[in-house]
Amino acid sequence: MTFRLTCPVCGKRDVYEFTYGGPERGPRPAEGDAAERADPGAAAEAHFRWAQFRMNRPDPREEWWYHGAGCGVWFSTWRDPATNREARPGGAETSGNEASGGDSS
């Protein structure tokens, strides 16, 4: 089943209007010559972990999305991979999302 995401500019829109940008993964670790000199090897490993390693629990998490077929804004929102629905920041599924997913306007 498809679902709708809430764009901060356009409101609730079909998820296929958006491009998935991956989960929020914190600041990019220090890299470059200085970081490499400080702790050889560790900077590269930190970068690989930041770039690709994920804790994919079936729990709500913050993600980045791009409204490419709409206003063109990048924004972050919460979604639960266990239900594939938008969620409230930090947890519970948003109320009324079931209904909004069901009606196809």
Place this chain on the structure above:
Amino acid sequence: MIRRRSNASGRSPRPVRPLGRLRSALGAGVLRPGRLWEERPLRRHYDVVIIGGGIHGLATAYYLAKDHGVQDVAVLESQYIGFGGSGRNTAIVRANQRTQENVPLYDEGLKLWPILTDELDFNLMFHNCGNLNLAHSEAAVAAFRLSINTAGFCGVRLELLDARQCGELVPALDVSDRPAHPIQAGMYHPPGGVVRHDAVVWGLARGANLHGAAIHQGVEVRGIDTEGGRVTGVRTNAGRIGCRKLGIMAGGYAPAVAAMLDIELPLNPLTIQAMVTQPLKPFLHHVVSSGAYDVYANQTLKGEIATGAHMDPQVNYTTDVTARYFKHQAEALTDFMPCLRGVRFLRVWAGLADMTPDMAPILDGNFAHDGLYLDAGWGYFGFKSGPVAGKYMAEFMARGEAPEILKPFALSRFLENRYMGETAVAMKYGQWD
């Protein structure tokens, strides 16, 4: 005391040879009428516990018991065996991957199907009808040439066909300039084909059980215990079960299981969709796939066209399907196989694929805790690789040391910038798409 299958149905009991002797020696279980494996009481400790009753877990249990004398094995399945990817894939098998680390593994896997059919005394319905991949651009043809050279290097049969030859092989293809993406060339892989996936699950479950492994359905792992750097057991809905070695072979659910140990992995579970049409007279005698159209298709023995390939890019543990892909599949299929216009879809379903950044699996052991083994990241290649992965993971788990063929697949490659380059595959996925 073992109850044999009742003869009341009028059918004669299936002769079990030569494994029947083994069964009577192991005893303790109950083989209910119509069942292929015994139900045994769940014990509080096993030497080896495997999470996931799919093809990978069952094959590992089978080879552990058969080849390595490790019979104190329990396969824990939270639903029923074959519930996950093992029963949701499109049953295609092939060995035309891209890199020289991957091809030998898949090649041995492909050659295992007839051997397993004999060994398990169970018809896996292997049909080596051949696979035809289609190229619609110069870049795709160049990628085919790379694969064909790798295959030649590894002794796997793989040939380049021009568009006319594709049309001769599969007359249903429109090889003219009319389609949106005209066919430029084909990559033909005669030894590939299809295998009945349910039969593989049932055959392996029966084989594993006859050799001594226990299969427990409806046992959901909710936590994993460790002590002093070792895995000591799992917490389940049926209580705690101790073990010396633990295999995570949960297919698309592997990232969620690893997260119970706070282990981050380069694994993204994505939902992949597939569907079948109404049954038709036999006309498609090969597995056909196209990267540009994002489609693979084959005609099942029932006559349905089984087709799929679609993945939503966001991490997702549901098996929901979407109308969007239904429409895409119809448009794509009928563009290069116009004879399918007007044919109806009967069913659509979805499964999970655990995708790694380089499209190659993670096969590792003793990597975060002693006694912890991981067989994951197969993406949508988990079916074709199941038995061969089980064979080598069993060796890995029995000896504690990685077999040579599995060494390139260690998790550490993602920290050493040694990605495998299997990304030259049909489908696009992930946030970088």
